[in-house]
Amino acid sequence: MGNRERTGVWIAGALGDIATTVRVGAAALGRGLAPHTGLVSALPPMDRLDLLPFDALVFGGCDIHPGNPVEAAEAVCRRSRTYSPDLLDAVREDLMASAADYSVDPDMAWDVSRPQPGLPPLEMLVERVRDRLRRFAANHGLGRVVVVNLISVETLPAEIDGHRDLEAFEALLAADRKDQVTPSMVYAYAALREGCPHVNFTPCAGASIPALQGLAEQVGVPHCGNDGKTGETLLKTALAPMFAARHLRVMSWEGFNLLGNEDGRSLADPGRRAGKLRNKGRVLEEVLGYAPHGDVAIHYVPSLGDWKTAWDLVHFAGFLDVPMTLQLTWQGSDSILAAPLVLDLVRFADFAARRGESGLMPHLASFFKDPMGTREHALWSQFQALLRYTERHLRAAG
Numbered sequence: 001m002g003n004r005e006r007t008g009v010w011i012a013g014a015l016g017d018i019a020t021t022v023r024v025g026a027a028a029l030g031r032g033l034a035p036h037t038g039l040v041s042a043l044p045p046m047d048r049l050d051l052l053p054f055d056a057l058v059f060g061g062c063d064i065h066p067g068n069p070v071e072a073a074e075a076v077c078r079r080s081r082t083y084s085p086d087l088l089d090a091v092r093e094d095l096m097a098s099a100a101d102y103s104v105d106p107d108m109a110w111d112v113s114r115p116q117p118g119l120p121p122l123e124m125l126v127e128r129v130r131d132r133l134r135r136f137a138a139n140h141g142l143g144r145v146v147v148v149n150l151i152s153v154e155t156l157p158a159e160i161d162g163h164r165d166l167e168a169f170e171a172l173l174a175a176d177r178k179d180q181v182t183p184s185m186v187y188a189y190a191a192l193r194e195g196c197p198h199v200n201f202t203p204c205a206g207a208s209i210p211a212l213q214g215l216a217e218q219v220g221v222p223h224c225g226n227d228g229k230t231g232e233t234l235l236k237t238a239l240a241p242m243f244a245a246r247h248l249r250v251m252s253w254e255g256f257n258l259l260g261n262e263d264g265r266s267l268a269d270p271g272r273r274a275g276k277l278r279n280k281g282r283v284l285e286e287v288l289g290y291a292p293h294g295d296v297a298i299h300y301v302p303s304l305g306d307w308k309t310a311w312d313l314v315h316f317a318g319f320l321d322v323p324m325t326l327q328l329t330w331q332g333s334d335s336i337l338a339a340p341l342v343l344d345l346v347r348f349a350d351f352a353a354r355r356g357e358s359g360l361m362p363h364l365a366s367f368f369k370d371p372m373g374t375r376e377h378a379l380w381s382q383f384q385a386l387l388r389y390t391e392r393h394l395r396a397a398g
């Protein structure tokens with residue numbers, strides 16, 4: 001396969017659990033060592049689109065903590081026991097080959113609520129990321145690089161005028177306002193300025209602020225987000241339409257999430273948790289048309305590691321106002337649920353970019369807790385949008 005047909009996947013948060021599982025999974029798929037289970041892009045009719053094969057993806061990225069993709073993959077294998085040591089051995093060479101494209105940059109870590117002094121100015125950090133993206137593309141002769149945000153949850157700043165238009169946002173960069181510009185905004189801005197499609201799998205701001213949505217339109221680049229829909233919210237958006245369709249009145253929907261990985265540790269911080277809860281909370285009201293009583297709790301339980309438990313209690317009223325209850329327990333590996341979706345999003349973003357599509361990608365709403373460009377939250381309706389998009393492209397391709 002010639003270089004012209006290869007696409008780069010540059011991940012911010014490249015040594016985290018999801019990023020590592022993405023890297024191992026892509027290598028296993030590329031070598032034909034893993035089935036396509038969990039990949040939406042491998043379902044018919046999406047499998048008939050001209051999507052990039054997995055062995056055409058070249059990986060790179062950066063993290064704020066030291067390490068390399070092999071060490072990270074060994075740690076995930078040991079800690080989470082998701083993929084086997086045999087599978088890791090089979091792809092170790094591929095992971096080693098991409099180590100040079102992973103960089104460590106502790107300067108990219110700050111929190112808007114308490115920006116630490118002494119970091120380089122924002123414009124310099126933007127230039128650093130842009131330079132890394134350019135070098136990554138040049139070193140591998142890549143026609144395109146998709147930038148994926150997989151960093152830890154960050155504290156969201158208040159929405160301010162400086163986030164609304166590009167000129168004002170660039171003024172915040174020039175004034176080095178780390179109390180108003182988050183790291184994920186810097187990655188997104190750098191990506192869009194380099195013409196790279198952007199995927200925000202996290203509840204971080206990324207390219208969701210109006211200034212950056214405008215920039216994506218202006219430079220003609222597709223982007224999508226926010227916050228991958230992998231567990232409890234996936235269940236909610238599948239089940240809530242059932243209650244609506246049967247005219248059952250949901251009185252309360254209470255959710256408890258127990259998780260013990262690094263994401264769980266980050267979410268133990270109330271400031272960071274706020275963004276995640278905002279995304280989770282909005283869903284029911286959008287689907288049902290009213291807001292039942294409900295709380296979503298997230299508890300950090302270190303011994304659970306990547307294996308998350310979500311328990312939901314739905315208290316609803318039926319005919320003659322008789323109350324009934326649905327309880328469900330979801331136990332899954334966060335990274336195993338998330339990684340195939342990241343690969344799907346990369347393939348769809350690359351596909352859209354190759355066809356000159358730009359701006360938001362509402363046909364990818366089913367992948368996100370808080371999809372940009374649509375208020376549709378019901379899973380099946382979101383999935384229909386992806387099917388319609390796919391059919392349109394298949395017809396156009398003849």
Ligand SMILES: NC(=O)c1ccc[n+]([C@@H]2O[C@H](COP(=O)([O-])OP(=O)(O)OC[C@H]3O[C@@H](n4cnc5c(N)ncnc54)[C@H](O)[C@@H]3O)[C@@H](O)[C@H]2O)c1
Nearest residue numbers: 013015016017018063064151152153183202228230262334
């Ligand atoms: N199922 C899921 O696990 C799921 C679903 C939706 C969203 N998410 C989100 O995806 C993200 C990644 O999840 P994870 O489980 O891999 O978390 P993780 O903590 O294992 O990985 C995050 C990585 O980002 C790095 N990082 C933090 N700040 C950074 C910065 N400013 N620049 C570069 N790197 C930075 C960390 O060092 C770490 O290696 C989180 O924001 C999480 O909320 C996860």
